[in-house]
Amino acid sequence: MTRVLCRLLAPSLAFLLACLLAGVVHAQQPATLNHTSNLRTGPYPSSKNKGTLPAGTVLHIVSKYPRLGYVRIQTDDGMQVGWVLEKNVDESAAPAIEPPNTTTPGATGAQAGPADVYPDSSMTPGKPDPTVTQANIADNICNKAWTTDTVRPAVSVTNKIKKQTMAAYGFTDSKSHYELDHLVSLQVGGCPDCVENLWPEAYGDRAHPMTQKSRSAWNKAHPGSDAVHSGALEKDVVENHVHDEICFGIPNAKLSSYSKKYPATVRVTLARGQQILATDWYSCYRNIMDGNKPCE
Numbered sequence: 033m034t035r036v037l038c039r040l041l042a043p044s045l046a047f048l049l050a051c052l053l054a055g056v057v058h059a060q061q062p063a064t065l066n067h068t069s070n071l072r073t074g075p076y077p078s079s080k081n082k083g084t085l086p087a088g089t090v091l092h093i094v095s096k097y098p099r100l101g102y103v104r105i106q107t108d109d110g111m112q113v114g115w116v117l118e119k120n121v122d123e124s125a126a127p128a129i130e131p132p133n134t135t136t137p138g139a140t141g142a143q144a145g146p147a148d149v150y151p152d153s154s155m156t157p158g159k160p161d162p163t164v165t166q167a168n169i170a171d172n173i174c175n176k177a178w179t180t181d182t183v184r185p186a187v188s189v190t191n192k193i194k195k196q197t198m199a200a201y202g203f204t205d206s207k208s209h210y211e212l213d214h215l216v217s218l219q220v221g222g223c224p225d226c227v228e229n230l231w232p233e234a235y236g237d238r239a240h241p242m243t244q245k246s247r248s249a250w251n252k253a254h255p256g257s258d259a260v261h262s263g264a265l266e267k268d269v270v271e272n273h274v275h276d277e278i279c280f281g282i283p284n285a286k287l288s289s290y291s292k293k294y295p296a297t298v299r300v301t302l303a304r305g306q307q308i309l310a311t312d313w314y315s316c317y318r319n320i321m322d323g324n325k326p327c328e
Contacts, residue, residue, distance in 0.1 A: 062108075063092070063121045063123040064090055064091070064122050065085055065087050065121060065122070066121070067087050068085065068086050069087075071084065071105075071112060072114055076100065085112065085116065089108075090107070090108040091106060091108060091121075092108065093105055093121065094223075095183070095226075101117060102117060102118060103118045104224075106163045143311070144312055144314050145261070145312070145315070145317075146237075148238060149261050150313075152201070155231070156228060156229065157228055158215040158228065158229055158306070159222070159229040160221050161221050161222060161223045161224065169278065169279065170285070173221055173279070175286055176284065176285075180218040180219055183218055184218060193225075193230055194212040194232060197230060198232045201231070206243075209234055210235070211233050211264040215230075216229055217275070219275040220275050220278060220302070220306055220309060221302055222306070233263060233264045235265060237260055237261035237263065242260070244264070244265070247264075247265055251265065267317070269294065270309065270313045270314075270320065270327070271309065273288070273327060274305045276296035277296040277298060278299070278302055278305040280296040280300075294324050300328060304328075315327075
């Protein structure tokens with residue numbers, strides 16, 4: 033029924049995309065616990081137990097792993113974040129609560145790169161993970177014990193999302209030409225499964241469709257060339273560099289695999305780092321390629 037209504041009512045690609053992903057992507061929702069529940073660090077029974085939450089705890093559902101039977105939650109006071117069994121969560125009994133502000137700051141001014149290196153901002157404006165804040169980055173994205181695997185959706189989920197976002201964007205060539213990209217990347221606190229933060233990012237460009245492997249080979253054979261527009265591999269460099277700028281100066285911080293080649297030299301706030309990726313990641317990429325200038 034949902035699919036039929038989507039086809040009849042969808043006034044835009046953005047609306048259609050939201051419809052297509054309705055069964056997979058979950059906005060932050062209010063809920064309560066109907067049983068005392070273990071709060072775990074990940075969506076597995078073997079994940080470390082952080083403690084227990086009593087029945088009746090008011091919380092927000094941040095994201096879901098339908099295959100694993102766990103939901104990622106944040107308590108209403110913002111003090112506890114982790115994973116609980118989905119069967120212990122009651123969305124129907126939740127009181128009306130106001131979620132935290134999770135709006136990514138918008139772009140200012142013209143973008144530095146060609147239009148096809150960016151997503152359609154009406155469909156994919158980018159969205160942060162509300163559980164990652166400036167106050168706690170030393171405990172998550174800048175912590176050596178933290179990995180994106182703790183929040184990344186399962187492959188069975190992302191494969192479906194990739195197919196649906198490609199259809200919404202009107203891409204009909206091979207899915208191997210695209211990476212399902214988090215516009216605000218996970219390592220800088222991007223939302224793992226928010227529709228506003230996911231898009232099919234090309235490895236090549238319209239005139240030069242490429243797989244990840246062929247783009248990597250092309251880059252090695254043509255260093256410094258801009259004959260093919262920048263794509264997913266180039267954005268990966270920016271994501272890692274911006275992560276390192278966010279974590280710059282934090283003692284014993286986790287650094288990216290690019291930290292030796294393109295070391296961070298300044299510190300940016302979490303909000304600014306997310307804005308760089310959401311609005312003009314290519315401008316940052318040009319800075320990095322131009323003598324490793326900072327992306328402030």
